[in-house]
Amino acid sequence: MAGLNSIALYGYPVSNYFNAVRGLLLEKGLxxxxxxxxAKSDLDITNKNPMGKIPFIKTTEGFLSETLPIFEYIETTYPTPRLAPDAAYERALVRQLMNICQVYLEDPLRRLYPGVFMGEQNSSSVIAASKVTIDRAIGALEKMVQFSPYLLGSEITHADVFAFYIFDIGERVFRHTYNKSLLETLGGAADWHRTMVSRNSTQIVLADFEAAFSVYLNSKNAAWIEPKTNGxxxx
Ligand SMILES: N[C@@H](CCC(=O)N[C@@H](CS)C(=O)NCC(=O)O)C(=O)O
Structure with a gap:
């Protein structure tokens, strides 16, 4: 990687987690x-990421997996420009938001992928259970986010980069399953999404995502049909 001799990134651009790490690297100019x-469970990958998931990175010291620790590693290794506050409490607030997004928003949305993107059917119990957790996460985010214009203030942080790729794919899942907009459900999120889309890093990541996603949807005979209309x- 140009200017990125000590970190190599593994994965593919359909993955929101992969895209978040790539987005952060780009924000760092990397x-x-x-x-x-x-993702696979064979030895070839599990000796690099024990869970066999993507993304993972190769550092000068060894492999590292799980997106949140990867974010932390990149921030410590490449502190400029800063995307996480120095002060312990403010930094932990960024992490708190990311954790809530990962566990209570991304995970229940992901449980719906089979019926939306993978040519399978989602059971009514999964659809209902996911909605309960997503609603609770949106309620929590309403109490936490500022949208001024970024999630936690005037400066972009890890939370924006991480959450953006959850909301971006999640919008598709939520619309298809519940017939309404996830971005509209969290008031102010649409403007924030626009702000994030306008960033150079996001444009690069989304260009690769859209090309790869279209191939993926066709290969899976997905129920979701990507709208052609801009915006x-x-x-
Ligand atoms: N907790 C992991 C989640 C990564 C993840 O779920 N990656 C997906 C692709 S978006 C994957 O590898 N799925 C295949 C699998 O679960 O076996 C992280 O933070 O990186």
Missing amino acids: EGDYISTS WMYA
Whole structure:
């Protein structure tokens, strides 16, 4: 990777987690090639990421997986420009938001992927259970986010980069399953999403996502059909 001799990124651009790490690297000015890898449980990958998931990175000291610790590692290794506050409490607030997004928003949305993106059916119990957790997460986020214009203030942080890729794919899942907009459900999120889309890093990541996602949806005979209209997410 250009300017990124000590970190190599593994994964593929359909993954919101992979895209979040790539987005952070780009925000740090660390664009370069990545090593295209799909998630598997074979030895070839589990000796690099014990869970066999993507993304993972290779550092000068060894492999590292799980997106939140990868964010932390990148921030410590490449502190400029800063995307996480120095002060312990403020930094922990950023992490708190990311954790809530990962556990209570991303995870229940992901449980719906089979019926939306993978040519399978979601059971009514999964649809109902996911909605309960997503609603609770949105209620929590309403209490936490500022949208001024970023989630936690005037400066972009890890929370924006991480949450953006959850909301971006989550909008598709939520619309398809519940027939309403996730971005509209969290008031102010549509403007924040627009702000994030306008960033150079996001444009690069989304260009690769859209190309790879279209191939993925076709290969899975997905129920979700990607709208062709520009700005459909805000309609
Ligand atoms: N907790 C992990 C989640 C990563 C994850 O779920 N990656 C997906 C792709 S978006 C994956 O590898 N799925 C395949 C699998 O679960 O086996 C992280 O923070 O990186």
